[in-house]
Amino acid sequence: MYARRYFVKEEKYTGNGQRFVESLFDGSSVVFREALGVRPAVFSALLVQLETETAFGGTRCICAREHLAIFLWTARWAATCRLVAITFGHSTATISRPRNAHELYNKKHASLRSVVERIFGVIQERFKILVAGCDYDLKTQANVFPALAVVHNFIRLHDPDDTTPHPDDDNRGGDIDVADEGDLSRTSCTTSAEKKRGEKEREKVAQSLWMSYRVKKSALGV
Numbered sequence: 001m002y003a004r005r006y007f008v009k010e011e012k013y014t015g016n017g018q019r020f021v022e023s024l025f026d027g028s029s030v031v032f033r034e035a036l037g038v039r040p041a042v043f044s045a046l047l048v049q050l051e052t053e054t055a056f057g058g059t060r061c062i063c064a065r066e067h068l069a070i071f072l073w074t075a076r077w078a079a080t081c082r083l084v085a086i087t088f089g090h091s092t093a094t095i096s097r098p099r100n101a102h103e104l105y106n107k108k109h110a111s112l113r114s115v116v117e118r119i120f121g122v123i124q125e126r127f128k129i130l131v132a133g134c135d136y137d138l139k140t141q142a143n144v145f146p147a148l149a150v151v152h153n154f155i156r157l158h159d160p161d162d163t164t165p166h167p168d169d170d171n172r173g174g175d176i177d178v179a180d181e182g183d184l185s186r187t188s189c190t191t192s193a194e195k196k197r198g199e200k201e202r203e204k205v206a207q208s209l210w211m212s213y214r215v216k217k218s219a220l221g222v
Contacts, residue, residue: 017066017088024069036072043068061090101210105202108209120145123152 024032025040032040047068050056058064066088074084085091098104124130127148134141155162 017070017090018063020088021066021069035076036069037076038072043072098210098213101206104209104213105206119149123148126152126155 024035029039032038032043036043038046047065050068051064056064056067058067062070070084070088073079073087077083079087098107120130123145130145130148134144136144
């Protein structure tokens, strides 16, 4: 329920890059140079040379002129990918496309992590064991969060008025002591074999994502 808005897509970046560039050309050369670092005539000459002598060109979503404007504007203002997306009205994925499997994996991982952290933060507010941590063996620890998530969702369904404070509303790390787990406790550490197994699995996922990504982009003619 908390993640629904992150999966139901709605228009996020409503700017229009082509209109933005056109407005620069329609305005004064002083403003144009201030925005992109070059005068309009130099911009146009550079665009012609790039299109004539290199493989530079437009894509399905962005024309060549806008591509060049994005590049110059980013360099001019050291703009973040998100700020460029807001200014030109394209998704961050369009502005900064992954060049290989590892870049794609990192982008997907960061996006997923953001959603997971939001959900995790809400449940942490209700069950402080997730804040304090514990020394149960890894198999037991792996079952703790799913079990608490089920309980949390059950509470939300049967008692909608029982709202959980926002993670920033109080000090989550306040006076919490780690309980004594007795015989169930076990010191956990990542072994070399586990690390290699994790790296192998991560590489497998990255390559699978990259293959799907290439197929999708090829079908779209991008």
